[in-house]
Amino acid sequence: MSNQPTRTIALEANEQGFATTRLDALLGWARKYSLFQYPFVTACCGMEFMSVASPRFDLARFGAEAPRFSPRQADLLWVVGTISQRQAPVLRRIYEQMMDPKWVMAFGTCASCGGFYDNYTTVPGIDKIIPCDIYIPGCPPRPEAALDGLLLLQDKIARGDRTPGIVKPREDPMTHLRQHPRGLPLLGGIPNSIPPSGGPSAGSKSDKEHT
């Protein structure tokens, strides 16, 4: 496959009623929106995965709705949680049973590099036993990070790019708020900009809006 980026505009119908594209680009476009997932959930990250897959964060928005509990019907393997040495043959077998084309996501620090299980029990990252496409760091990752990972994977599928990618963390919005010099009303702090007496204050303003 070519490594050239695919522009989605080529897939939109023009005024003449047809579109032109390359076959591999069309296949990539079709594959990225029809991911059938096999969740290999082994540990606490599974709670976050449930959140990602359920309606609040809603993986289905991105065309990755249907979980398949047979690896033969799946093309995206989510490795969610710690993989012990004893489970490694099982994971390898599951991966080998999946049909091509197939992709693998390492969900969480343990699946990515073993995490703090730096000992005799744990595989130090699933990339030691199977190829891995996306690493989602976090202990556990936020659901947004998992969605970022899915979008990153879809981008890679569309481009036919099999080099592994790491999800970059988003900035925590609360960090910014906590460092705000005028204090943080959300956390119960009183803004310093309120005049001592009389005049409209931020608090009374919001009261008026509510009534």
Place this chain on the structure above:
Amino acid sequence: MTVRVLDKLKERFGSAILETHSNFGDDTALVAPASWKEICTFLRKDPQMDFDLIIDLCGVDYPHRAETNERIEIVLHLCSLPKRARLRLKTRVGDEELNGAEVDSVTHIWPGANWFERETFDMMGVKFRGHPDLRRILMYPEFEGHPLLKDYPAARTQPLVQYRNEEEAGLPLEKIAPFREDEGMSFGRNVWNSADENN
């Protein structure tokens, strides 16, 4: 109540009770390994004792005690629901090479001891005489050695699946997954395939 259990044990078994103490309500008796089963049977069957519940059984490795054949300490926690008493029973077995690290199984007294003894065998290498099914319970049968002994190398792994190497993966493996401080938890991953170096 609590001190009386220890007194009763000392009275009945005499020199087989090597040491007792009772701090903050924790009764502990260190007993000779040869009398292990006899004492346990007494604690279970005697109507005054009636320790009917096994809480835990585990092992502790003390390498500096290996010279006196006391390397592995087996710790048994018991509870008596009718008498509302708790008791900790200890015994010490085994030398440097775990010779003589054997003690009678208490599975026939408390069936719940079955998996605890298997775990202690798996992690510490203590053999329990008369155990109905003394196999590894946590580690796989191919595993060599006993991982919770102090002389087991901390970084030694025994993978069941051959790890991929970089030629097979087609890319530098170690560059991928280490995360920076701000990218989640950062951990050293010097373990993978360092098993050979550390052995």
